[in-house]
Amino acid sequence: MSTARGSQLSPDRVAGTVLVLVALFAPLIFNEYWVSALLTQMLFLGVVAASLIFLSAYGGMVSLAQTAIYGVAGFALGNLTTNGNTKGLNLGWAEAPGIVVALGIALVVAIVFGALASRSYGIYFLMITLVFSVIANLFFGQVTTVSGFGGISGIPIPDFLSRTAHPDRLYFVTLAVALVVYASLRYVARTPFGLTLQGIRDDPVRMSSLGFNVTLHRMLAFTFAGFIAAIGGVLFVWWNAQIAPSTIGLSATIDVLVIAVIGGLYRLEGAWLGALIFVLINNYAPDISFLAGRFHTLIGAIFLVIVLVSPNGLIGLWERATVGRRRTIPGDITQERGSAEPTPVG
Numbered sequence: 001m002s003t004a005r006g007s008q009l010s011p012d013r014v015a016g017t018v019l020v021l022v023a024l025f026a027p028l029i030f031n032e033y034w035v036s037a038l039l040t041q042m043l044f045l046g047v048v049a050a051s052l053i054f055l056s057a058y059g060g061m062v063s064l065a066q067t068a069i070y071g072v073a074g075f076a077l078g079n080l081t082t083n084g085n086t087k088g089l090n091l092g093w094a095e096a097p098g099i100v101v102a103l104g105i106a107l108v109v110a111i112v113f114g115a116l117a118s119r120s121y122g123i124y125f126l127m128i129t130l131v132f133s134v135i136a137n138l139f140f141g142q143v144t145t146v147s148g149f150g151g152i153s154g155i156p157i158p159d160f161l162s163r164t165a166h167p168d169r170l171y172f173v174t175l176a177v178a179l180v181v182y183a184s185l186r187y188v189a190r191t192p193f194g195l196t197l198q199g200i201r202d203d204p205v206r207m208s209s210l211g212f213n214v215t216l217h218r219m220l221a222f223t224f225a226g227f228i229a230a231i232g233g234v235l236f237v238w239w240n241a242q243i244a245p246s247t248i249g250l251s252a253t254i255d256v257l258v259i260a261v262i263g264g265l266y267r268l269e270g271a272w273l274g275a276l277i278f279v280l281i282n283n284y285a286p287d288i289s290f291l292a293g294r295f296h297t298l299i300g301a302i303f304l305v306i307v308l309v310s311p312n313g314l315i316g317l318w319e320r321a322t323v324g325r326r327r328t329i330p331g332d333i334t335q336e337r338g339s340a341e342p343t344p345v346g
Contacts, residue, residue: 011322016269023175027168035171036163040239042279043174046272047181048232049259051225054185057266058194059221060121060201065113065129066229067256068136071248072109073233075140076102078152078243087144088152095158103230110226111219118218121204133253141245151244155237174235178272181228185268188224197221251296258303264315273314277302 027035048070055061079089080098093101117128140147161170188194197217200207204214237243246252255278263274278299285295310316 011318015318020179026171032167036167038279038283040171040174042272042275043171043178044232044235044239045256045259045279046275047178047235048229049256049263049275050181050185050268050271051228051232052256052260053263053265053268053271054189054228055221055225056260057268058189058201059197059218061117061218061222062126062257062265063117063129063222063225064126064253064257065117065132066225067248067253068133069106069110069113069226069229070233070236071136071140071243071245073102073106073230074237074243074247075147075152076105077234077237078155079146081156082152082154083156086153087148087150088146095156099234102234103227106230106233107223107227110223110230113226114219114222118215118222130253133248134250137245137249140248147243147245149245151242151247153242155241155243157238157241161238170238174239177231177235181231182268185228193217193220255299258299260313261303262306262313264313266312267315270313270315277314 022029023039026039030039048066052063052066055063075088077098078086080091080093080101081095082088082090083092084090113129113132117125117132120128140151141149157170160166161173163170189198196207196212200212200214200217208214236247259274259278260271261274262270262277263272264270281299281302282295285298286293306313310320312319
């Protein structure tokens with residue numbers, strides 16, 4: 001009984017509860033700029049980074065295609081819902097069907113990307129997904145029918161999320177989505193599929209010999225993570241009301257990876273922690289004279305320090321300070337459940 005109590009009152013649980021409460025009452029604690037500009041941005045960037053961390057922590061796949069899929073959803077929504085005042089197809093759809101179709105298009109792209117990349121490993125997987133990001137950036141930049149380098153502006157958002165009439169609603173919707181995404185990723189990691197994926201991460205040859213379809217599992221994991229990234233893309237265009245190819249350029253692609261590494265590439269919580277640090281630095285660094293125009297130099301230096309001091313990111317520092325023990329894969333659910341063989345799926 002005392003062990004159960006100790007688990008419930010662990011530093012992780014206490015810190016998580018406090019942070020969720022702060023997030024829920026953020027409009028009462030912080031000013032409007034912090035809530036609508038900084039915290040909302042942190043939440044949807046965290047969603048995208050969480051999709052990358054899920055692939056890395058549970059599948060052993062470090063993907064640079066999450067930003068591309070995020071952009072596909074955003075551009076699709078822009079083309080579907082704008083009404084003639086900007087570049088793109090301007091189909092003028094209502095928001096609800098536009099969101100569904102945009103997410104569907106992004107899901108199809110994620111399936112294609114996953115099918116192509118799932119047979120490669122390590123640096124080859126990383127480079128293939130980087131190629132996907134470059135292709136997406138060039139496609140939307142050069143095909144003027146759907147965007148062009150100027151991008152799509154004036155993308156409508158649902159009336160009930162209007163920041164003019166309801167300044168906090170988009171924040172709360174983004175917070176709710178972030179919590180659902182976090183819970184969903186944690187849940188999937190504990191399912192037979194998630195446990196199998198972790199086995200594939202550790203020893204794909206052995207898992208294949210046990211009868212598991214390694215390529216299919218990796219493709220499905222990539223598709224699921226791509227869908228999560230696409231949700232982040234929808235939240236982005238609601239927040240920004242526009243999207244351009246530069247939004248999914250090489251710099252933006254690397255930024256998502258940096259967010260994941262700073263927070264912790266092996267813990268889902270690191271996605272939002274890294275996003276918060278990234279957003280704060282991006283917002284306030286220009287106010288410091290000698291840092292103006294040197295944001296990426298600064299973030300690169302922080303990235304280097306984090307990698308050298310704590311390969312598991314800021315979450316790793318937290319674990320060292322509170323738990324006093326080191327785990328190879330902090331998000332490995334099999335350590336919590338024992339070392340039983342994963343159950344075959346399908």
